[in-house]
Amino acid sequence: xxxxxxxxxxxxxxxxxxxxxxxxxxxxxxxxxxxxxxxxxxxxxxxxxxxxxxxxxxxxxxxxxxxxxxxxxxxxxxxxxxxxxxxxxxxxxxxxxxxxxxxxxxxxxxxxxxxxxxxxxxxxxxxxxxxxxxxxxxxxxxxxxxxxxxxxxxxxxxxxxxxxxxxxxxxxxxxxxxxxxxxxxxxxxxxxxxxxxxxxxxxxxxxxxxxxxxxxxxxxxxxxxxxxxxxxxxxxx
Numbered sequence: 210x211x212x213x214x215x216x217x218x219x220x221x222x223x224x225x226x227x228x229x230x231x232x233x234x235x236x237x238x239x240x241x242x243x244x245x246x247x248x249x250x251x252x253x254x255x256x257x258x259x260x261x262x263x264x265x266x267x268x269x270x271x272x273x274x275x276x277x278x279x280x281x282x283x284x285x286x287x288x289x290x291x292x293x294x295x296x297x298x299x300x301x302x303x304x305x306x307x308x309x310x311x312x313x314x315x316x317x318x319x320x321x322x323x324x325x326x327x328x329x330x331x332x333x334x335x336x337x338x339x340x341x342x343x344x345x346x347x348x349x350x351x352x353x354x355x356x357x358x359x360x361x362x363x364x365x366x367x368x369x370x371x372x373x374x375x376x377x378x379x380x381x382x383x384x385x386x387x388x389x390x391x392x393x394x395x396x397x398x399x400x401x402x403x404x405x406x407x408x409x410x411x412x413x414x415x416x417x418x419x420x421x422x423x424x425x426x427x428x429x430x431x432x433x434x435x436x437x438x439x440x441x442x443x444x445x446x
Contacts, residue, residue, distance in 0.1 A: 213272040214239040214298075217257055219246055220429040221436045223327075223375035225290035227262040228372040231295045233423040235302035242275035252276065258286040266291055268298075280295040289319050292368040303365040313381070314362045318353055318369040325349045326376050327360040333399075334383065334441070336390030340399045347403070351411040359417055366421075374424055382430060389435040 216239055218225025232239050244253055244263050245341035256278050260264035267275075270282030278284075279383035285291055302330025306312050322372065350373065354361060361369035384388055384400025403412060418424060 210271040211214050215275050215278070216241045216264060217253065217275070218242075218268065218311050219242050219244055221270070221433045222246075222263055225381060225425050226375040227288060227368075227371045228264045228266070228291050228295065229427045230374060230423050231304055231368055233291050233426060234371065235295060235299040235304055237295065237299055237302075239369075240275060243396075245440060250276070256308045256386060257284055257412075260286060260373065262286065262292055264288055265351060266294070267295075268306070282338060289323070289372065292315050292319070292371060296368050300434060304368050304371070306362075306363055306365070306367065311363050314353075315369045318350075318361050319372050319445055321350055322369075322373045322376065328335075333391055333395075335438075336392075336443075340391065340402075343399060344402055347408065347411055351408060351414075354410055361414070370418060374418045377418055378428055378430070379433065380415075380421065382433055382437070386434060386437070388434065388441055390441045421422040 214237065216225070216228055216234075218241065220226075220243065229241070244250070250259055254261040257267065265284065265286040265341065267278045267282040267284055270279035273279050278365035285294055293305070296302065300307075305315060327423075329338055329342035329346045331342055359363065360366055361373065383396045384403065385396075387394065389396055402408070432438050
């Protein structure tokens with residue numbers, strides 16, 4: 210019987226979604242508990258993650274109410290750390306390759322997504338970074354994708370794919386809805402740039418990832434759109 214695993218997250222959080230993707234791809238049993246971004250319960254920081262951020266997981270210990278996690282369970286935070294933890298829990302899932310070179314490539318891809326995709330995309334959404342940085346970031350990541358391969362690294366879905374897929378889903382939302390604090394029209398412009406032949410490999414990869422059952426099961430597009438409309442009420446000039 211596997212140890213209990215509870216994922217504390219939020220359905221519109223890209224970092225929470227990538228953990229759930231990995232869990233689903235591993236066919237892992239788990240529970241989820243939604244943490245309200247704007248009204249986090251006091252017990253969350255004291256009993257789960259001192260930083261107070263999602264995602265976080267509890268692992269092991271007795272199977273208890275998620276609102277009162279056991280002190281006997283391990284508490285693990287930071288999304289990429291959790292991704293690797295899930296992959297280590299389920300070594301037969303293929304989430305981390307057994308080949309050391311391929312494993313290194315997965316780790317490099319995770320770091321690349323954080324630096325070249327997540328950071329410039331968040332800055333662009335907040336209206337404090339240019340869309341050119343987003344294009345440069347995706348161009349860098351596209352360069353890591355191997356020709357004629359369905360996945361980011363090797364021939365199997367790994368945590369590299371889980372890491373980038375939520376950002377691809379949000380990129381689709383931004384380019385289709387133009388929601389963000391960036392100047393009006395820049396989301397659509399970004400989308401037009403990405404449709405060009407320069408990004409053909411990236412967009413074909415994105416299409417494959419967005420069609421996976423695990424992505425569709427964890428995708429809450431309407432909730433993300435609602436959040437963006439609430440948060441990004443002012444536009445940069």
